[in-house]
Amino acid sequence: MTPARPEGHGAGWDPEVLARIQALAFQARVLVAGFLHGAHRSTRVAHNVEFADYKDYTPGDPLRDLDWRVLARSDRLVVRRHHAEHELPVTLVVDASADAGTGEAGRWPRGGRPPLTGSKWGAAAVLAATVAWWLRRRGEPVGLAVVAGESVPWRWLPPRTGRAHAAAILGTLAAAVPAGRADLGTALPAIGARLPRRSMVVLISDLMEEPATWAEAVAGLGAGLRDLRVVHLHDPREWTLDYPAAARFRSPEGGRPLVVDPAGARDAMAEVVADYLAEVRAAMVRAGARHVLAPSDGALSAVVARLLREG
Numbered sequence: 054m055t056p057a058r059p060e061g062h063g064a065g066w067d068p069e070v071l072a073r074i075q076a077l078a079f080q081a082r083v084l085v086a087g088f089l090h091g092a093h094r095s096t097r098v099a100h101n102v103e104f105a106d107y108k109d110y111t112p113g114d115p116l117r118d119l120d121w122r123v124l125a126r127s128d129r130l131v132v133r134r135h136h137a138e139h140e141l142p143v144t145l146v147v148d149a150s151a152d153a154g155t156g157e158a159g160r161w162p163r164g165g166r167p168p169l170t171g172s173k174w175g176a177a178a179v180l181a182a183t184v185a186w187w188l189r190r191r192g193e194p195v196g197l198a199v200v201a202g203e204s205v206p207w208r209w210l211p212p213r214t215g216r217a218h219a220a221a222i223l224g225t226l227a228a229a230v231p232a233g234r235a236d237l238g239t240a241l242p243a244i245g246a247r248l249p250r251r252s253m254v255v256l257i258s259d260l261m262e263e264p265a266t267w268a269e270a271v272a273g274l275g276a277g278l279r280d281l282r283v284v285h286l287h288d289p290r291e292w293t294l295d296y297p298a299a300a301r302f303r304s305p306e307g308g309r310p311l312v313v314d315p316a317g318a319r320d321a322m323a324e325v326v327a328d329y330l331a332e333v334r335a336a337m338v339r340a341g342a343r344h345v346l347a348p349s350d351g352a353l354s355a356v357v358a359r360l361l362r363e364g
Contacts, residue, residue, distance in 0.1 A: 066224060066227075066228070069166070070224065070227045070228045071227075073166065073169065073227035073228075074220075074223050074224055074227045076169055076227075077169065077178060077179060077182040077223050077226060077227055078182070078186070078223060080169065080179050080182070080183070081179070081182040081183040081185070081186035081187075082186065084179070084183045084353060084354060084357050085183060085186055085187050085190070085357075087354045087357070088187070088354070088357050088358055088361060089112060108131065108132055108192060109129070109130065109131060109132075110130035110131060110132050111190060111191075118132045119131070119132060120132070141249075141251055141252055141253060141280075142193070142194040142195070142196060142212030142249060142252050142253070143184070143188055143193060143194070143195045143196070143212060143252065143253040143254075143255065144195070144196040144197070144198060144212055144244075144248055144252060144253070144254050144255070145181045145184060145185065145195065145196065145197045145198070145222075145255050145257065146198045146200065146241070146244055146254060146255065146256045146257070146258075146274070147177055147178075147181050147197065147198070147199050147200065147226070147257045147258075148177065148200050148201065148235045148237070148256075148257060148258035148259065149174065149177075149199050149200060149201050149202025149205065149229050149230075149231050149232070149235075150200065150201040150202070150231060150232070150233055150234055150235035150259075150261075151201070151231050151232050151233055151234070152173070152231070152259055152261045153167075153172075153173045153174040153177060153231040153258075153259055153286070154167045154172065154173070154174050154230075154231030154232075155172065155173055155288060155291070165230070166228075166229075166230050167231065171349070171350060172349060173259050173286045173287075173288060173349040174229075174231045175349070176286055176347060176349040176353060177257045177258075177284075177286055178226040178227070178229075179353060180257055180284055180347065180353060180356065180357070180360070181197070181222075181226055181255075181257055182222070182223055182226055183353070183357055184255055184360070184361070185197070185219060185222045185223070186219070187361060189214070189216075189219045192214060193214070194212035194213050194214050195212055195213075195214075195218075195219075195222070196209075196210050196211045196212035196213065197209075197210040197222045197225060197226075198210075198244045198247075199225060199229060200235045200237065200240045200241075200244075200258075201231070201232065201233040201234060201235045201236075201240075202229045202230060202231055202232055202233065203229070203230045203231075203232040203233070204228050204229060204230045205225060205228065205229045206221070206224060206225050206228050207221060207225050209244075209247065210222060210225065211247070212249075212252070234262075235258065235262065236262075237258065237260075237262055237266070237267035237270055237271070238262075238266045238267045238269070238270045239270075240270075241256075241267065241270035241271060241273065241274055242270050242273055244274070245270075245273050245274050245276075248274075248279070250277045250278055250279070251277070251278040251279070252278075252279050252280075253279065253280040253281075253282070254274050254275070254279055254280070254281050254282070255282045255283075255284065255360070256271065256274065256281070256282070256283045256284070256342075257283075257284040257286065258283070258284070258285070258286065259285070259286045259287060260283075260285055260333060264329070264332045264333055264336050265332075267336075268336035268339065268340070271283065271336060271337075271340045271342065272336075272339055272340040272341075274340070274342075275340045275341045275342050281340060281341065281342040281343070282342065282343045282345065282360055283337060283340075283342045283343065283344050283345065284345050284347050284356065284360060285333065285344060285345065285346050285347060286347050286348075286349055287346065287347070287348060287349065288348075288349050288350065289348050289349075289350055289351075290350070343359075343360075345359045345360050
C-alpha cells in the first residue's frame with residue numbers, strides 16, 4: 054500500500070489531534086534534550102564507517118566525528134558522515150491494540166484517545182515520537198508501521214527523511230485510537246517483508262499475547278543484519294494487583310470478566326508475572342533483540358536512554 058502524500062493531510066486534522074501533535078512534539082523535544090544533557094552516547098545504526106560527506110554539527114553529534122581540519126581552515130563545525138548512516142533506515146513498529154488503551158490514568162470515553170500520560174498507548178506514542186524526533190534531527194530516515202488500532206491515517210510510512218514525513222508520523226501517532234487485537238504472529242512477518250535487510254527495527258508493544266504466538270515473528274524482525282530493539286510496555290498496577298479492594302477485571306480485547314480480590318491473589322500473580330517475563334526474555338535472547346521494560350506510569354527518560362544508547 055502506498056501512503057497518501059503526508060504534506061496534504063495536515064490541514065484536515067481536527068483540534069484534538071492537532072493538540073496531541075503539539076503535545077507529542079513537546080514531550081519528544083524534552084526527552085531528547087534530557088538524553089543529550091545526560092551525556093549518553095548517541096545510537097549508531099551501522100558498523101560501516103566509510104566516509105561519505107560532511108554535515109553541519111548539531112548538539113548531540115559525536116565529538117569524535119568532528120573534522121578539526123575544516124574547523125581550522127574555515128571556522129565551521131562540521132561532522133563527517135558515513136555511507137552506512139544513509140543506508141540503514143529505522144522503522145518504528147507500534148502496537149495499537151485495545152489492551153494498549155489501559156493504564157492508571159483512569160477512565161476516558163469509550164472509543165476515545167487515551168491520555169498521553171498514564172496510559173500504555175500514551176507511553177507508546179511518546180516513545181515513538183521521541184525516537185522519530187531524535188532520528189530526524191540527525192538526518193536519519195525513519196518509518197512507521199501501526200499494528201491494530203482505529204482512526205489510523207497511515208498504517209505504513211516507509212523510512213524517509215524530511216519535515217513533512219516527520220509530521221505524518223506524529224499525526225498518525227496522535228490520531229490513532231487503540232482497538233482490536235494485534236495478532237503479532239501474523240502482523241510482524243507482513244511488516245518484516247517490507248523492511249530492508251540491513252536496518253534497525255524498534256518494536257513498541259505491551260506483548261500481552263502469549264509469547265509462543267509471537268516469538269518466531271519477533272525473531273524474524275531481527276533476522277539478518279537488522280538491529281532489533283523491543284520496548285515492552287506494562288502497567289505496574291496490573292502486574293502487582295495494586296488495587297485497594299476486590300474488583301471486576303476484563304480485557305478490552307474480549308473474554309469473560311473476572312472478579313479478583315487483589316489481597317489474596319498478589320502472591321500468585323507475582324509468580325505468573327515472573328514466569329511470563331522469563332518466557333519473554335528467552336524469546337528476546339533467541340531473537341537477538343535488546344529488551345527494554347517501560348512502565349506506563351513512570352518517567353520515560355530512563356527508557357529513552359536505554360533504547361538509544363549504542364551497542
